[in-house]
Structure formats: structure tokens, C-alpha cells
Amino acid sequence: MQRNILIAIALAAPFSASAQGDRMQKRPQAASESTISAKLFGRLDRNNDGFVTRDEAKDATELQGRFAELDKNNDGKISEAEMRALDGERSAAGASKAKP
Numbered sequence: 001m002q003r004n005i006l007i008a009i010a011l012a013a014p015f016s017a018s019a020q021g022d023r024m025q026k027r028p029q030a031a032s033e034s035t036i037s038a039k040l041f042g043r044l045d046r047n048n049d050g051f052v053t054r055d056e057a058k059d060a061t062e063l064q065g066r067f068a069e070l071d072k073n074n075d076g077k078i079s080e081a082e083m084r085a086l087d088g089e090r091s092a093a094g095a096s097k098a099k100p
Contacts, residue, residue, distance in 0.1 A: 037086040041078075051077035062086075 044052045044060055054076065057063045063070065063078075070078050070085055 035084070035087045037083045038080070040086070041080055041083045051079055052083065053077045 040060070040062055041052060044056050044063075046056050054067055057067055057078070067078065068074075070082050072082050072085075
């Protein structure tokens, strides 16, 4: 009986390692999603409906005077996709500082 258990464990180990490797590969994706805009969005979307309204954004200094600019479809709220524009701006600003 113990021998069968040991054989089963030995056969299952590679599959377990493979599954663990899959989880490890997914972690960098999750980390890359942890951008400035994602952190800001998570902080501002207080009711977790997937949007930041003007009311939710009123105290966000990062969005002062920029709500209408980020709200590309003029629906009165900023989606996660619309918020990602902040990441693009920061990338462009970083690239322009790097050039002499």
C-alpha cells in the first residue's frame, strides 16, 4: 500500500511542478499590470464598479483638471482603459528625458 502511494506521489510530482511553474509565469504579468494608472484606478474606484466618476476623482490631485481629457468617450466616467493613457504619458515623458 505504501509503495503504491510512493509511486503515485512520484508520478504526480512533475505535474505539480509544472502547475507551479505556470503560476510563476503568470506573476510577472500581474506585476506589469500594477502600473501607476492601475494603482490610481484601484484607489479611486471606491465602489468597485470598474469606473472612476467625477465624484470619486474630485480629491485626486493626479487628475486635477484632466478628467474631461481622460474621459475619451464623454460618458462622465473614466474606465481602466482610459486611465491607462496616464501610463503612456509617463513613458513618453521618461523617453524624452533620456534623450540628450
